[in-house]
Amino acid sequence: MYELRNVTKRYTRGKETVHALDGVDLTIPDGDRLVIQGPTGGGKSTLLQMLGGLDRPSSGEVVLDGTDLAKLSEAKLTRVRSANIGFVFQSFNLIPTLTAQENVETALVPLGAKAKERRERAAEALKSVGLGERLGHLPSEMSGGQQQRVAIARALVKQPKVLLADEPTGNLDESMRDEIMEVLERMWKELGLTFIMVTHDSSIAKKAPRLATIRKGKLSVTENTGR
């Protein structure tokens, strides 16, 4: 479970200060599925970076299961991140010279998994996203939707507690977008993850049971129980 208390993030460039996050309070229970939307520059990616321990707040607490990520040393933060948090980005971020299988295996290296175990778990993860036949393909030999599925397998192969996705369908056409959303939804249900996703897609946002909106660094949450 996440508990964010009065989280701010300021970026200073010369004389100008941007309040990317401005006093954000947010509780995310285990197994929740939270969609984050809002105008460009509103602070969505910044919030995801705080949740993922990719960056630290200027002030406030980002508590994951009782541990304030903002206070951890860099080494401990890296450990929490590589064991517990999976990321999926708009731009896939696959390593172009590695096969699908090898890209997925990279997520297991920091966890100290042996080569054989890495191979088996990566193959299993790729099968679960429907890419069992593409293990030896390079990213350049796959469609955008397939590359994003490799990225999802890489995020999930370590069996994280949390999956963070920043506009995971942003670079995909409509049919691939639906396909990727189906994979993400299925993984969320099957794995009991906490799933937090930033999207510009209003059709996805409309269906979300819990919707967070960030404007100018300020967050509000609405429950869509009636829909």
Ligand SMILES: Nc1ncnc2c1ncn2[C@@H]1O[C@H](COP(=O)(O)OP(=O)(O)OP(=O)(O)O)[C@@H](O)[C@H]1O
């Ligand atoms: N590293 C940085 N240095 C300076 N300013 C930054 C940095 N990262 C983000 N910002 C600023 O913080 C604000 C929030 O940025 P953020 O990337 O979180 O927005 P966003 O909601 O994800 O936007 P988009 O929908 O375009 O992805 C913006 O004004 C942005 O310019």
Ligand SMILES: [Mg+2]
């Ligand atoms: Mg963004």
